[in-house]
Amino acid sequence: MLFILSWTIRHDCRNKAMTRFIESGGALPPDGVTMLGRWHAVGRRSGFGVAEANDVTLLQKWVLNWSDMLDMEVYPAMTDEQIAPLMVSALKQG
Template sequence: MLFMVIEHFDQGRVKDVYARFAERGRMAPDGLRYVDSWVAADLSRCFQVMECDDVTLLQQWVLAWDDLVRFEIVPLASSKATAAALSGKT
């Protein structure tokens, strides 16, 4: 399943976030796959698409970063799958 992960950064800690990433990498547990990400122009948020079949993998990952980042996690469905579900053609 796909998830939009919105990371909210404290402006004073953005450099700390990127320093940890440079030192330790994403720190995602096995089974949690990074798809892609985008950073807001004002450096206040990062939008990441992650994929996994077990939501507890997301929880483990969040715990590795929760001292620097506040997370919002939104389960995603593709537009095509949603249209099919709404039309009764799933």
């Protein structure tokens, strides 16, 4: 299943978060979670990523590892191919 992750580094944790990110080799997710892409907002302390996991508990474990410095939100996501049939069905139902 796909997930969208968004984060904001807390103001008072900026340097600690950057250090942890660099020292951890880019904050790689645990086994069982695949990071498909990650983007950082220019000039801000925020960003978002797309990850894939079959076990949401592994994703939660990863989020908890950063919850001391980042405010994070995680949303289930669908591709165009996955959501299109649902849209067709909804349109047929009126």
